[in-house]
Amino acid sequence: MKFLVLMTFLCPLLASGETRSLALERLLKKDLWDTPITTFAEAAKGGGFQWLSSQKQALRATRGKVTLFGGPVGEVVVRSKKDTISSLSASLYNRGDDGNMKKDEFTALRDAWVRRISDFTEIEPQPYKSRSAVDLERLIWRGGSSAFLLEASLKDGSGAPEFLRLRLAPNAATTHAPKTANRFSLRSNLTSKPNGDIYLENVPMVDQGKKGYCAVASAERIMRYYGNPIDQHEMAQIAQSSAARGTSLALMVDALKKAVGKLNTRTLVLYEYPKGLADSDRDIRTYNLGLKEYMRDVRSYNKLAEEAGKQVFSVSRERVINMSYFMAKCDGPLYARVMEEKSSFRRFKQKITEYIDQGIPVAWALQLGMFKEGKLPQMYGGHMRLIIGYNERTSELIYSDSWGDGHGFKRMPTAHAFCMTNAIMVLPPTR
Structure with a gap:
């Protein structure tokens, strides 16, 4: 199994092509889940990884900086627990970043990634079922200490593609549902x-x-x-x-x-x-009460604004000022006096x-x-x-x-x- 071969963190290779990018598979070594995330960050230089926070618990790289198994990927996030790597996720497609995709194109993309992962791991995937917030088509490759989980999601009803992602985690983490806090x-x-x-x-x-x-x-x-x-x-x-x-x-x-x-x-x-x-189910009475409260606050603001020589806003029973416009244009400290x-x-x-x-x-x-x-x-x-x-x-x-x-x-x-x-x-x- 190729992903069980011990690989060095010292000299990660770069994928060939016009833009130099980090070939992420070079860092998927046998003891990945025992690796400090700071060590991974040092090894992943050139991949555009940046810390998500000053606590240095997670790293993120954006599209164009990283490849995986010879294919382009979008956002890559590496997370840690107790300072060692606990998971890695790669966006292969998502509607938010990449726009809409035809279903046949999405199917071809998913099939291409199935081949890439199978070639790398030298393992055939198995269906994977687990509770999730949305319906997912899942395939898993298990071997050694690691599991590769490919997840595809289509929109209910229309079947329009939503996202395709790859998650890597310790094998043990995929054998049971995550433990949520009480x-x-x-x-x-x-x-x-x-x-x-x-x-x-x-x-x-x-x-x-x-x-x-x-x-x-x-x-x-x-x-x-x-x-x-x-x-x-x-x-x-x-x-x-x-x-x-x-x-x-x-x-x-x-x-x-x-x-x-x-x-x-x-x-x-x-x-x-x-x-x-x-x-969204509010009745007209609730809606009108909300408008009356807002209009009352604007009128109270106008009294203070007029005294201070600031801009006042025209409101009446027939005219309701746009709330976003008012909040952007009013004098903040004056409005705070009303709201306090x-x-x-x-x-x-x-x-x-x-x-x-x-x-x-x-x-x-x-x-x-x-x-x-x-x-x-x-x-x-x-x-x-x-x-x-x-x-x-x-x-x-x-x-x-x-x-x-x-x-x-x-x-x-x-x-x-x-x-x-x-x-x-x-x-x-x-x-």
């Missing part, structure tokens, strides 16, 4: 610092790239934090996300509610603004504290652009990130964006966060 064990991730910071450690980082996958990337991080290795492409399929349009908040909540049986979680919306925004006086601000803080103290991260849907946050891949519009902590002493929230290294641990005043919020929700484990 609510009691999650509290062990809670950390307190002398400066008043209280936050969750060990929340995995992913990089959504340039796709509008912030919601599904946030959901992937929560699931991985619980021990469920689902990825954003599966979540995108569940949530019917578009890489260009992203995910409607109401649709995302609906989709997560449908998937909770498979994911062993629940979906709880803790706060939404305006009321009914996260509920609301009783819902106290409930907002209370719910975040309640769930963080249980070890549960909070998904935060918001509008960017009201307050400066430094350099972000996206500066305006709808976004979802994770709240992972708080500091009552400084009145700040601690949060994390799904954009890789440098975005894992940030803070802002809680009042500013409340002004930007469309909804906060949690996906607590059912156990």
Whole structure:
């Protein structure tokens, strides 16, 4: 079996071709699962691998930097547990990054990868069945210490290709379902610092790239934090996300509610603004109540803005100002004065504290652009990130964006966060 041959980490070979890229199979050695991830990172230089976070628990390479078994691959993610490599996944096709693909082309691509993996391992694949969030066609190659799992997914109904990926893991890891955390064990991730910071450690980082996958990337991080290795492409399929349009908040909540049986979680919306925004089944009364609340807040803002000589916004019973436009154009500190006086601000803080103290991260849907946050891949519009902590002493929230290294641990005043919020929700484990 070729993948059991001892290979050196010192001189990884480069695949031939116009662009020099790392031939990843050169690093798949017998003791891969005993290899420190920092050693792998050193050996994989030239493959474009970058750390996903400052904790150096995972590496990511993007398309064009790596080949595998002579074929091109997209995103490659290498993860670790206790500093040694625990898994490797390679995207061979996904709708979000690569666009739509015809079914016959997808079948040909899958068959080509079956041949590549079979040639490399010198083993014939076997069907593999295991519980998953979406329907998958799976083949597995087992041998020695490693297992190669090829997973193909087609969209329900239309049969349109969603993704094709290859996962590598220790053989033992594929013989039983992943062990997910229970609510009691999650509290062990809670950390307190002398400066008043209280936050969750060990929340995995992913990089959504340039796709509008912030919601599904946030959901992937929560699931991985619980021990469920689902990825954003599966979540995108569940949530019917578009890489260009992203995910409607109401649709995302609906989709997560449908998937909770498979994911062993629940979906709880803790706060939404305006009321009914996260509920696709809202009735007209709820919708109107939400609009009235929003219009009332804009009028309160206008009073302060007029006194301060700032821009005011025209609103009436016949005219409702676009919320995204208002949030991008209003004076943030003035708007914060309005929002801080609301009783819902106290409930907002209370719910975040309640769930963080249980070890549960909070998904935060918001509008960017009201307050400066430094350099972000996206500066305006709808976004979802994770709240992972708080500091009552400084009145700040601690949060994390799904954009890789440098975005894992940030803070802002809680009042500013409340002004930007469309909804906060949690996906607590059912156990």
